[in-house]
Amino acid sequence: MLSRSSFLAVIATIAATNVVAAPFTYVNERFGTVCTFPDDIFTDRQPEPDNGDGQQWLSADGASLICSGILNIDDDTPKGFVAAEKASSEPGYKVTYSKASKDWAVLSGLKDGNIFYERRLFGRDGVIRTVWIEYPPAAKSKYDPLVGAIAGSLKAR
Template identity: 80%
Template sequence: MQRRYSILAFQIVAAAIASGGAYAAPFTYTNARFGTTCTFPDEVFTDRQPEPENGDGQEWLSTDGASLICSGILNIDNDTPKGFVAAERADSEPGYKITYSKTGKDWAVLSGTKDGEIFYERRLFGRDGVIRTVWIEYPPALKARYDALVGSIAASLKAD
């Protein structure tokens, strides 16, 4: 398990360096309510927002306009990865467009644009009845910087 974290830490730091900056060791957040865990460079996402009253997750902001949310929700509708993606693709909300989606047995990934920002979302559908999510949103002008970070951050999403 320790080796996995070391490899992940290396991937995040390498991605950060490739994107034009050197960052300190990544930060790992674990949500106490749902056991959702994700790892990210805390030199990028520096502004931790107040935790919501329901304790379902946490949001961080960057100084350049990006945001990251790591959270969990109860899967009260028994949603599946394919069902989630189908519902999101059918969403006709103005300013929301899915440009990429992929599903696996217990996960789904979406990316696209929402209100002029690029977003990337990964969801894990746990056997424990919890959906764990990481959501990263950033301005299109910063695409190269954040595209280099998104994969490593999304891959770090897990149940604690």
């Protein structure tokens, strides 16, 4: 369940964007990943993958949101994850911002011409929980105010 202060932060951020948005809380049954987002923006729920690791939603203006989990089989750390992503030579992928603590990491940058923001929580239960938000640069003024609240809602059930 989303804490009262996190829920209020999501509502305040949504209200500040001048977009009437209804908050929706997704809970992934397999990994216990939880995130809250405006489901009147991310309206097109994609089919859940066979492995049940998460869910993706699309918006009418080309944005996407993924809330998922994976087993941390390589015993990855936030700092290791950030270092690997910053060193990536994947074409069209560039990290422009990163931050890591002992149990979370944040990345932002460009992927194939879109802006992305990713937050990962490294759980003591051996699960990495992720929220990934991607949107076209033309929609930056719409999504930038939402990213922090959506990413901040990521947690373990």
